[in-house]
Amino acid sequence: MADSAFFTTLNHEGLLAVRGVDAGKFLQGQLTCNLNYLNDTTASLGGRCNVKGRLLSSFRIVSQGDGYLLAMAAELLEAQLADLKKYAVFSKATLGDESAAWVRFGLSQGDDLLGSLDLTLPPAAESVARAGDLLAIRLGDGRAELWAPAGQAAGLSERLAAALPEGSLNDWLLAQIRAGVGQVFGSTREQFIPQMINLQAVGGVSFKKGCYTGQEIVARMQYLGRLKRRLYRLALDGGELPAPGDELFSPVHGSSVGEVVLAARAETGIELLAVLQDDAAADNRVRLGEADSRPLQRLDLPYTLDSDREIQR
Numbered sequence: 104m105a106d107s108a109f110f111t112t113l114n115h116e117g118l119l120a121v122r123g124v125d126a127g128k129f130l131q132g133q134l135t136c137n138l139n140y141l142n143d144t145t146a147s148l149g150g151r152c153n154v155k156g157r158l159l160s161s162f163r164i165v166s167q168g169d170g171y172l173l174a175m176a177a178e179l180l181e182a183q184l185a186d187l188k189k190y191a192v193f194s195k196a197t198l199g200d201e202s203a204a205w206v207r208f209g210l211s212q213g214d215d216l217l218g219s220l221d222l223t224l225p226p227a228a229e230s231v232a233r234a235g236d237l238l239a240i241r242l243g244d245g246r247a248e249l250w251a252p253a254g255q256a257a258g259l260s261e262r263l264a265a266a267l268p269e270g271s272l273n274d275w276l277l278a279q280i281r282a283g284v285g286q287v288f289g290s291t292r293e294q295f296i297p298q299m300i301n302l303q304a305v306g307g308v309s310f311k312k313g314c315y316t317g318q319e320i321v322a323r324m325q326y327l328g329r330l331k332r333r334l335y336r337l338a339l340d341g342g343e344l345p346a347p348g349d350e351l352f353s354p355v356h357g358s359s360v361g362e363v364v365l366a367a368r369a370e371t372g373i374e375l376l377a378v379l380q381d382d383a384a385a386d387n388r389v390r391l392g393e394a395d396s397r398p399l400q401r402l403d404l405p406y407t408l409d410s411d412r413e414i415q416r
Contacts (some may be wrong), residue, residue, distance in 0.1 A: 122170030156320025
């Protein structure tokens with residue numbers, strides 16, 4: 104169903120809010136994305152790193168009211184709030200968990216429905232449309248997210264159900280995997296630098312914005328380093344669904360060669376994103392778990408990596 108029309112509630116993520124006159128300035132020194140690109144009509148993917156350039160979280164960020172909302176894996180939100188508050192004490196910015204204040208829906212082939220809500224969404228990735236308290240965000244593969252105050256959840260659910268079949272969160276995550284968009288979860292926190300999950304390839308890293316925590320490591324890898332572990336899209340024939348952080352193995356290596364980033368059930372079998380050592384991926388004998396004899400099959404990502412293009416942002 105991932106490639107057909109459907110809607111689903113995005114209840115796997117929470118919303119971290121940063122508000123106040125210094126919200127933008129504060130976040131600019133914390134995040135990989137450039138907030139100067141954000142406005143009423145543009146959102147962005149992004150990440151937040153530790154001093155070693157390892158991702159503490161990844162998210163989609165959008166401006167709202169007097170600040171910004173960051174949608175990230177729900178299990179990351181509490182730790183991110185506590186950590187960010189330590190750095191915000193000297194800024195005129197307030198931080199909070201606004202997950203309960205909003206409802207978010209994922210829409211596949213839902214542009215007609217959005218139009219009926221006066222949300223005419225441009226085709227460009229990360230475009231934003233607004234109508235009253237509603238906002239819609241275009242994803243890179245053509246899908247869209249619809250955000251609304253929680254009080255409108257019931258009415259919107261009825262309207263969506265009248266226009267689109269209801270899908271599952273698995274359908275939504277499968278589409279995300281096919282779009283090649285990696286994500287950090289609690290079990291993979293501090294495991295990846297942004298380039299390992301191709302965050303720079305989907306507009307989530309700016310190499311011209313200046314300093315932020317971990318920036319030196321991230322920039323050095325882009326300009327001078329050789330990345331030995333990167334994101335791959337893979338398929339597996341059935342079995343138990345792997346979880347983020349599950350290790351991958353190869354018979355020619357004596358230890359783990361990678362970790363699962365995100366997995367979902369497909370029409371036949373399982374599809375997943377994983378960070379793998381390049382040499383293990385080239386050998387093409389990667390297994391899920393040491394005892395599993397079934398090899399994972401490599402699938403194409405929908406984009407190519409182009410460092411010249413990536414550093415323009």
